[in-house]
Amino acid sequence: MVEKTSAADGKPKKSLPALALAATGVVFGDIATSPLYSLQQAFGEQGIKPDHDSVLGLLSLCLYALLIVVTGKYVLVVMRADNHGEGGMMALGALARGAMRGHGRLTWLTIMVGLAGAALFFGDSVITPAISVLSAVEGLQLASPAMKEWVLPIAVTILIGLFLLQRGGSALLGHLFGPIMTLWLLSIAALGVVAIVQNPKIFEAVNPYYAVLYMQHNGFKGFASLGAVVLVLTGAEALYADIGHFGTRPIRVSWLCLALPALLLNYFGQGARLMAQPGQSGQPFFALVPHTLLYPMIVLATLATVIASQAVVSGTFSMVRQSIQLGYLPRARVLHTSKEMEGQIYLPAINMILFVAVMVAVLAFRSSQRLGGAYGIAVSGTMLITTALLLLVAKRQWRWGIFRLVGFGLLFGIIDGAFVAANLLKLPQGGWFPLVVAAIAMLIMTTWRRGRMLTIQRLHAREERLDGVIAKTMADSPLRADGTAVFMTRSRKWAPHALLQNLRHNQVLHQRNIFLHIDDGGDSSRVGEKQRSELQDLGNGFYWVHLRFGFNEHIDVPARLRELGFDPVLEPEQLTYFVGFDELTAAQKKGQMWRWRKMVFIYLYRNALPAVLYYGMPARRLVEIGTRVDL
Known part of the structure; x- marks a missing residue:
């Protein structure tokens, strides 16, 4: 593998x-396994017959x-x-929020739309591994009808193994993806090409007239099939x-040169086979596979769906860390599984x-056909929200x-x-499931955000100004202990409760005191x-330190503190961290938040x-000092 060195950061590039190959394994896992179930759902849900015009x-x-x-x-x-x-x-969502900053309710609405998109992604991340693995394993039924009873246990076993391997990180198998x-x-x-050669008339589907004719002929059923x-x-x-992992160019190259042509050839191949043998609409993908290659193809399909599931799980981890x-x-605990x-x-x-x-x-729906009813609504909803947020970015920034x-x-x-409207028709068939998952995710995110704001308001109501506390402390001349104390603080204006409590009860200060704000x-x-x-020197051994981290950066406060211009350099064993611990209780009255949401927030906290x-x-090196807060 050829490696280059980036002059900007000195890291191998x-x-x-090589990047296009890696992107093929990570980025396209989900969309590349869609041929396993897409056309199957299209002809299976609405009762549309796979005749010549409908297939085209x-x-x-x-x-x-x-x-x-x-x-x-x-x-x-x-991707721009x-x-x-x-x-x-x-x-x-962060870009759109920045573009709308200062617009009051429009800013709040932008935030809510972004959170709804993230919540729908969580709903999608539950369905994708389930339907992908099930659809691959169901190919065993074609090889041997007796294997039908084993499809569900095998799929469950594969998924258990997938989640057990997460602790080791995707780096374990990343080079194979x-x-x-x-x-x-x-x-x-290749499977698609073989079928197309046998029925090249399938290329008539390039004419968009057939799409219009399909919608006119099938009416409401045709509209409903947009959900498939x-x-x-x-x-x-x-x-x-995934542009942060690979950059835009490798993803575009891999999509245009490999993934898109392969997908179109396979879909057209499935269509060609359906036109010749309409009775195989139950599993049109595996109908392309010769019987002698069926088992190897099932194994390859299973590996591909595991990779697709891995990509979705990894994406969920990244999304959650950004949300945190x-x-x-x-x-939540974040473990880094790769040093590179x-x-x-x-x-x-x-x-x-x-x-x-x-x-x-998996256990509730039990088949990819039934899961198809639950799939799509989160995907289409996320796409609609992406369009809305992108318009804000395009107007304000571009x-x-x-x-x-x-x-x-x-x-x-x-x-x-x-697409969203068509998928809403699938609510009774299981479309409610990802929406319930998304609603729970949305509830948790908004409750946590609101609860934290309310907690900070309660704490600020009884805080003292930092400059006043420093002046009063210097006038009282308390005892000084050796070492450096670090007081976590939410604001440059207010003194942290841990400092006030320490002075009130212990009447002692360290030689050096750092007020640390982490953004x-x-x-x-x-x-x-x-x-x-x-870093700002406030005098008399007091310092204000403001550390900033991006939402996709690993946070290591001791390492960042060592980078500051202190003399001598701050070492971990020289620091004592004073942190306020808030003991929360839910007041009986509603106030600014329903009591049941207060209880949810307290549980999360x-x-x-x-x-x-x-x-x-x-x-x-930690000293925790508690404060009671009534929400």
Whole structure:
């Protein structure tokens, strides 16, 4: 593998072919396994017969969905909206929030829309592993009908193994992901080519007239089938979310040169086979596979779906970490599984929650056909929200003109809106499931954010000004202890409660006292070198330190403190951290928050990872001082 060195950071930089190969394994896992179930759902849900015109019409819809939505919208436009090189719903939401800052209720509405997009992503992340693995294993039924009873146990076993391996990090198998997914894409392309050669008339689907004819002929059923057409787009968000790992160019090269052609060839191949043998609409993908290659293809499909599931799980970990650092979720343990790649992380609590949710989906729906009813609504909802947020960024930051904004908004607003409306028809068949997951995620995020704001308001109501406390302390001349004390504080204006309590009860100060404010909830994924740290000498052994972290950066406070211009340099064993611990209680009255939401917030607060552990502070150098807060 050829490696280059970046002059900016001195780190090895892989060549474009190597990055494109890696992107194939990580970015396209979800969308590359869509052929396993997309057309199956399209003809299975609405009772549309796979006759000549219906097959051509449906393929035409899939073709232009991939070209217009994935290539036109995501690859060419959305991927330009990078937040200091990072993508994804939280990054786009932060950009939109920054663009609307200072607009009052519009800012609040932008935040809520971004959170709704993140919540829908969580719903999607539950369904994707379940339907992908089930659809791959169900190929065993074609090889041997007696294997039907083993499909569910095998799928459950594979998923258990997937979540057990998360602790080791995707680096364990990361070097295999690219070659396996490349083999998968080349294989499904070859299967499609064989079927197309036997029935080349399938290329008539390139004519969009057949898409219009399909909608006219099938009426409401045709509109409802858009809920299945959107399944060919699952994973489109990954192209944007993973630009921080690979950059835009490798993803675009891999999509245009490999993934898109392979997907189109396979879909057209499935269509060609259906036109010749309409009775195989139950599993059109595996109908392309010769019987002698069925078992190897099932194994390859299973590997591909595991990789797709791994990518979704890893994306969920990244999304949760960004949400934590933006202040929308309680702190959780974040383990870094790779010394080379910052983005490879593992969150034990989130892994367990996601595992339980996926198992509930698998055991409740029991087949990919039934899960198809639950799939798509989160995907289409996320796409619609992406369009809305992108319009804000395009207007405020890219300075798009009114005609360009209206044209883009109308085109993709109509397309995304149609997909959402069609998927809403699937609510009784299981579409409610990802919405329930998303609603729970939204409730937790908004409750945590509101609860933290309310807690800070209560604390500020009884705080004293920092400059006044310092002046009074100097006048009283308390005893001085050796070493350095670090007091966590939320504001430059107010004295931390831990300092006040320490003076009141112990009547002693350290020789050096640092008021530390950590800002990890900004709109940027990474903070520039000059903005990382701020040090101000307040006199008489008092210092104000402001540390800034982007929402995609690893937080290590002791390491950052050692970088400051103190003499001598601050070492971990020289510091004592004083942290306030808030004992929360829920008042009986409603106040600014319903009591049941207060109880939810208190539960989350008590189970959140302590700040000192989250920020990398050594527990043996910690002094906690409690404060009672009535919400």
